[in-house]
Structure formats: structure tokens, C-alpha cells
Amino acid sequence: MTTEPVPSPPKKVRNFALLSNRAGAAFLTPAGLLVSVFVIVPFFWVIFVSFTNRTLLGRTALNPEFVGLANYFSLFDPATFFQRGQFGFSLILTTQFVLASALLGQALLGLLLAWLIQTVPPWVKRITETFVIAAWILPEVVIGFAWFAFLDRDQGTLNMLLEGFGLPPGDFLLQQPFWVIVVFNTWRGAAFSMMLFNSAFSSIPPSYFQAADVAGASSWQKFRDIGLPLIRGHIVTDLILITMWTFNTFTPFLLTNGGPSYRTELVSIYNYRVAFQDFQFGKGAAVGVIMMLINLAFALVYLSIGRKKKVR
Amino acid sequence: MKLTIPAFVGRIAFSALAALIGAIFALPLLWFLFAPFNARAELGLALPDPWTLNNFVTVFGNSYAVQALWNSFIQAAGGVILVGAAATLAAYALSRSSIPGKSAVTYILLLFSSVVSGSAAMVPIFLIISAAGLMDTHIAVILTFAGGLLPTAMFILRDFIDSIPKSYEESAMVAGASPVQAFFDVALPVIRPGIVVVVVWAFVNIWGSFLIPFILLRSDSNMPASVAIYSFYSEAGTPIVTLLAAYSLIYSLPVIALYLFVSWKFGFRFFGGIKA
Numbered sequence: 001m002t003t004e005p006v007p008s009p010p011k012k013v014r015n016f017a018l019l020s021n022r023a024g025a026a027f028l029t030p031a032g033l034l035v036s037v038f039v040i041v042p043f044f045w046v047i048f049v050s051f052t053n054r055t056l057l058g059r060t061a062l063n064p065e066f067v068g069l070a071n072y073f074s075l076f077d078p079a080t081f082f083q084r085g086q087f088g089f090s091l092i093l094t095t096q097f098v099l100a101s102a103l104l105g106q107a108l109l110g111l112l113l114a115w116l117i118q119t120v121p122p123w124v125k126r127i128t129e130t131f132v133i134a135a136w137i138l139p140e141v142v143i144g145f146a147w148f149a150f151l152d153r154d155q156g157t158l159n160m161l162l163e164g165f166g167l168p169p170g171d172f173l174l175q176q177p178f179w180v181i182v183v184f185n186t187w188r189g190a191a192f193s194m195m196l197f198n199s200a201f202s203s204i205p206p207s208y209f210q211a212a213d214v215a216g217a218s219s220w221q222k223f224r225d226i227g228l229p230l231i232r233g234h235i236v237t238d239l240i241l242i243t244m245w246t247f248n249t250f251t252p253f254l255l256t257n258g259g260p261s262y263r264t265e266l267v268s269i270y271n272y273r274v275a276f277q278d279f280q281f282g283k284g285a286a287v288g289v290i291m292m293l294i295n296l297a298f299a300l301v302y303l304s305i306g307r308k309k310k311v312r
Numbered sequence: 313m314k315l316t317i318p319a320f321v322g323r324i325a326f327s328a329l330a331a332l333i334g335a336i337f338a339l340p341l342l343w344f345l346f347a348p349f350n351a352r353a354e355l356g357l358a359l360p361d362p363w364t365l366n367n368f369v370t371v372f373g374n375s376y377a378v379q380a381l382w383n384s385f386i387q388a389a390g391g392v393i394l395v396g397a398a399a400t401l402a403a404y405a406l407s408r409s410s411i412p413g414k415s416a417v418t419y420i421l422l423l424f425s426s427v428v429s430g431s432a433a434m435v436p437i438f439l440i441i442s443a444a445g446l447m448d449t450h451i452a453v454i455l456t457f458a459g460g461l462l463p464t465a466m467f468i469l470r471d472f473i474d475s476i477p478k479s480y481e482e483s484a485m486v487a488g489a490s491p492v493q494a495f496f497d498v499a500l501p502v503i504r505p506g507i508v509v510v511v512v513w514a515f516v517n518i519w520g521s522f523l524i525p526f527i528l529l530r531s532d533s534n535m536p537a538s539v540a541i542y543s544f545y546s547e548a549g550t551p552i553v554t555l556l557a558a559y560s561l562i563y564s565l566p567v568i569a570l571y572l573f574v575s576w577k578f579g580f581r582f583f584g585g586i587k588a
Contacts, residue, residue, distance in 0.1 A: 018408040018409070018478060018481050018482065018485070018491055018494065019404070019405060019408045019409035019491050019495075020409065020491065021409060021410070021411050021412075023405075023409065023491055023492060024405040024408070024409025024410075024411045025405070025411060027401040027402060027404055027405035027409075028401070028402050028405045028406070028411070028417075030394075030397070030398040030401060030402070031398040031399060031401065031402035031462050031466060032402070034394070034398060034455065034458050034459040034462055035421060035424075035425075035459055035462050035463060037440065037455075037459060038437065038440070038455060038456055038458070038459025038460060039424050039425060039428045039459050039460060039462075039463065040424055040428075041436070041440060042428055042433040042436035042437055042440060043424060043427065043428050043433070043436075045436040045439065045440065046432075046433060046435060046436040049435060049436065049439065109333075112333075113330070113333060116326050116329060116330040116333075117330060119323060119326050120323070120326050120327045120330045121327060124327045124330050124331055124334075125330070127331070127334050128330045128331065128333060128334030128337075129334075130334075131334050131335075131337040131338040131341070132333075132334065132337050133571070134337075134341060135337055135340075135341070137516060137567055137571055138341075138520070138564050138567060138568075139519065139520030139522075139538060139563060139564060139567060140520055140521075140522055140538075141520075141522055141537075141538045141541055141560075141563075142344075142560045142563060142564050143340075145541075145551070145556060145560060146340045146341055146343060146344060146560075147340055148355075148551075149343050149347075149355040149553075150339065150340040150343065152355040152356070154355075154356075155354055155355045155356030156355060156356065157339060157340070157342065157343060157356070157357040158339075160356065160357060161339075187337060187340070190337075218322075219322060219326070244426060244429075248429040248430075248431045248432060249431070250430070250431045250522070250523045251522075254522065268431035268432075271431060271432070271434065271435075272431070272434065272523075272527075275434060275435050275438075276434070276438075276527060281435050281438075281439070284434075284435045285435045285436070288432045288433060288434070288435050288436070291429070291431070291432035292427050292428065292432045292433075295426060295427040295428075295429060295432060296423075296427045298426075299422075299423055299426040299427055300423070302426070303419065303422060303423060
């Protein structure tokens with residue numbers, strides 16, 4: 001085809017690369033394949049399945065039919081949308097759950113803890129950190145069972161304590177299931193916010209606080225006027241991450257099974273029930289698509305903030 | 313340093329508050345310190361009466377329970393090997409080669425990995441595994457986790473490799489090493505702490521996971537401990553508390569050990585801190 005080498009355009013100063021493009025591509029291949037098959041393909045496949053009436057069992061398991069938007073219409077059917085055990089109820093419940101347990105619970109408690117452990121003696125810091133982190137790293141099944149025992153109506157530690165203080169005991173898993181999973185998730189996840197804010201606070205030059213000490217500032221003033229403004233970026237990062245994790249969490253299922261009577265059925269649990277207990281894969285896929293769209297919105301915000309930071 | 317009296321009181325109040333919050337966090341876990349060693353453990357918090365190790369003996373005598381721990385190990389170890397190897401290679405390529413479009417690749421990976429969560433993608437993951445004929449196998453769980461954890465692992469490692477001076481490998485290549493040799497003999501030993509962090513993080517994630525094995529596995533002989541633990545419930549759905557407590561403790565030990573290892577070796581600083 002070509003006869004003569006075209007005079008190449010003036011090259012930019014080429015970055016010397018340690019790895020040739022070919023070797024680089026070879027190095028990227030295993031990870032690329034795995035991520036493609038188990039992350040990228042599912043993203044498109046779930047959209048496709050959501051337009052079919054595929055089921056786990058029966059005739060439509062092998063030969064699903066194209067049903068257009070029927071699954072979405074059934075999710076957003078205005079006649080039943082807000083009823084217990086329906087998608088709308090679950091979506092609203094999840095929103096309240098995220099607001100209460102992530103944005104208020106985990107973030108505020110994490111912030112308070114991170115601020116407290118800046119000043120307390122090392123041994124207090126170590127003990128507090130140990131338990132907060134233990135709540136976060138232990139396997140979710142174990143944590144679920146620990147809380148089941150903790151909340152038991154007749155023998156549980158919580159009711160024992162309440163009675164010790166002269167307060168009435170309760171069967172919280174039955175009476176207040178929503179607040180149980182809110183407190184549960186706050187307890188489970190506060191460690192992340194604590195560690196993130198802790199590392200943010202430690203990156204502030206100590207001289208700022210020393211200067212404030214000399215001026216006689218109280219801890220609250222130092223927190224409000226120095227700590228908080230300087231870690232604003234970390235707070236935004238933290239809020240987005242814990243919102244996404246709390247929105248997607250499945251762990252409350254291990255404590256409540258989504259019940260009693262759907263009162264703790266978060267969208268992740270709703271998705272599981274529709275797909276794997278009612279065997280409606282098409283409808284479950286539609287729930288998955290909506291969850292991913294919500295995730296996408298948060299991820300785009302998060303990435304745009306990350307990019308701005310890099311430019312600066 | 314001198315403290316004024318109000319500052320001193322304030323510091324004590326801070327310590328008391330921090331200790332109180334720590335105690336509240338400890339409360340739901342206290343039960344686990346005693347129940348596994350109590351021959352008559354119930355759901356209440358009680359000192360063991362009498363102290364015993366019989367619960368552990370019974371658990372280890374239950375071949376299904378032991379098999380489940382082994383299955384957890386196979387799945388976590390398999391996933392970790394895949395994640396560690398593939399992420400190291402890929403992160404090195406992203407850091408050290410000049411493949412066109414690699415920043416776009418990075419961006420897309422980051423985006424997809426946060427959008428496609430296990431609980432949103434359970435249906436397509438089930439269908440992919442089923443279409444591949446891998447349903448109810450260890451390899452299904454291993455591959456699913458490897459794919460899901462890889463993007464984050466790659467970012468942690470890429471940042472780590474970016475912080476290592478290129479001159480290490482450059483001098484090796486000046487001395488006549490090929491790029492691949494420079495990677496294996498020079499770069500790899502330097503990257504190792506980063507790989508350890510990623511491997512520990514991935515292991516804890518897979519070891520503790522419930523949802524993915526729960527939907528991808530069927531037969532008892534493949535179940536990991538996180539699912540098999542529900543076999544310690546009687547037919548009526550009430551837990552056999554003594555065995556459950558002992559089993560939970562055994563099952564948690566690797567996680568606790570790894571946590572202690574990481575905090576001893578690196579100080580439990582903030583390593584990505586991202587859970588799948």
C-alpha cells in the first residue's frame with residue numbers, strides 16, 4: 001500500500017515507557033478479561049434481561065419472551081407502588097435508611113469519634129478504635145447473629161441493660177425493625193468514616209491547632225473553625241461512598257430477613273426476593289437496572305469531584 | 313505542657329465520652345467472648361458455667377462444618393491468588409507503559425466497579441455463571457469475586473507503583489535486563505507490601521461474604537462457612553446457641569488474625585479502606 005514513509009509529524013517529547021505497548025497489553029489481559037466478564041457484561045446483560053419475562057423455573061426459563069417495558073410498568077404500577085412489599089415502599093424505605101444510618105448515623109458518629117480520638121490518651125484511643133473497627137471487619141454473618149442475640153426479647157443483653165436501668169424491655173426486632181437496622185448499620189459502618197476523618201484530621205498541620213490553643217480557643221471552636229473547613233473535601237468523599245455502600249448493602253437481611261412483613265425490605269433485599277424467591281428474573285433485572293442507575297448518578301458525582309481535585 | 317483546669321476537665325470529659333462510645337460498640341460483641349466457652353450458653357450474656365471447650369470439640373466433630381471452613385478457605389485463597397496476580401500485572405502496565413487510552417480505561421473501570429454492585433447485579437451474575445456451566449462450583453465464586461474486586465485492587469496497587477521511582481527498573485535495564493526481567497526481579501520485590509495489603513483486603517472480603525456464595529452454590533459440600541453456619545439452626549428455626557457461638561468464633565479468627573497482622577506490620581492506616 002504505502003511506498004514511501006511519510007515524513008512523520010514532529011513528535012511530542014515522548015515519555016519513555018518502561019514497558020512496551022505489547023507487553024503492557026499482555027499484562028492487562030487477565031484483569032481485563034475477568035473484569036469484562038464479571039463487571040461489564042453483567043451491566044449490559046441485566047438491561048437486556050429486564051426487557052424479558054425470564055424466570056428461574058418453567059417454560060420462560062429457557063425461552064424468555066421480549067416483553068418491552070412490562071417489568072418496569074409492574075414496578076412502577078401506581079395502584080400498588082406504595083404498598084408494603086412493593087418496589088416503591090422498598091425504595092422509600094431505602095432512602096430513609098440511607099439518610100438515617102449513613103448520612104446521619106455513620107458520618108456524624110464517625111466525625112465525633114475521629115475528633116475525640118485526636119485528643120484522648122493513647123490507651124483510650126486504642127480501645128475505642130479496636131471495638132469500632134471490630135464491628136466493621138468481622139464477617140457479616142457473625143455480626144448478624146451477634147445482634148440477634150443482643151436484641152433477644154427474653155435474654156438479650158440490651159433488655160438486660162434496660163431493665164437494669166429501670167426501663168421497660170422490648171421486642172425490638174418486632175416492634176421497631178426499621179430503627180433496629182438503622183442503628184445496626186450505623187454501628188457496623190461508623191469505622192470507615194472514623195478512619196477517613198481521622199486521617200484527614202491528622203493531615204492538618206498541628207501548628208494550626210497550637211496557634212488556636214494559644215488564643216484560648218475551645219475544642220468546639222477549633223473543630224468548627226479549623227478542623228471542619230479543612231476536611232470539607234474528605235467529608236464529601238465520605239458521604240458519597242457511604243451512601244453508595246449503604247444503598248447496596250445486603251447485610252440487614254442476615255438480621256431481619258427483610259421482615260417482619262416487609263418492614264425492613266431494602267431494595268437489595270427486594271431484588272433478592274423477586275429474583276430468587278419469586279423466581280421472576282425479568283422483574284429482578286429491572287430492579288437491578290434501577291439500582292445501577294442510582295449507583296451511576298452517585299459514581300459520576302464522585303468521579304467528577306476526584307477529577308477536579310487532580311486538576312488543581 | 314501546662315493545662316488549665318477547664319482544659320483538664322474537658323480532656324477527661326472527652327476521654328469519658330470516647331470510652332463510653334467504645335463500650336457501646338463493644339456491647340453486642342461481648343456475648344461472643346463468653347458464649348463459645350459456656351456449656352449451657354443461651355442468648356443472654358452470662359459468665360460460662362462451667363467453662364468448657366466442648367463446644368469447639370463438637371464443632372470440629374461435625375464434618376460438614378469443618379468442610380465449610382475448608383470451602384471458605386479454597387474460595388478465598390483462589391480468589392486472592394487471581395486478584396493478586398492479575399491486579400499486580402495490570403497495575404504495573406497502567407503505571408509503566410504508555411498504552412493509548414489507559415486513563416480512559418482507568419476511568420471506565422472505576423465507574424463500572426462502583427455501579428455494578430453484588431446486590432444490583434445478582435441476576436446477571438447468576439445467569440452468566442449458569443450459562444458458563446459453572447453453577448455450584450468453587451470456581452464460580454472465585455471468578456465472580458476476582459472480577460468484582462479487581463478494579464479496586466488495581467487502583468490501590470497502581471497508586472502504590474506510581475509512588476516507586478522508575479529509576480529502579482531503568483538501572484536494571486541499563487544493566488541489560490529485559491523489561492519483563494526488570495518487572496519480576498526488581499519491581500516485584502519493591503511492590504510486595506502493596507500486594508500484601510491488597511491480598512489481605514481481598515481475603516477478608518471473600519472470607520466474610522454471604523450473598524454471592526448463597527446464590528451461586530447449592531450443594532452442602534461446596535458451601536462456605538458464611539452459609540453453612542445456618543445449619544446450626546434446628547428444624548424449627550431456633551439456633552443451637554452453643555455450637556453457633558463456637559463456630560462463629562472459629563470462623564472469625566482468620567479475619568482477626570489478619571487484622572492484627574496488618575496493624576502490626578503496617579499500622580492499620582487507611583489502605584483504600586474500600587469494601588466491595
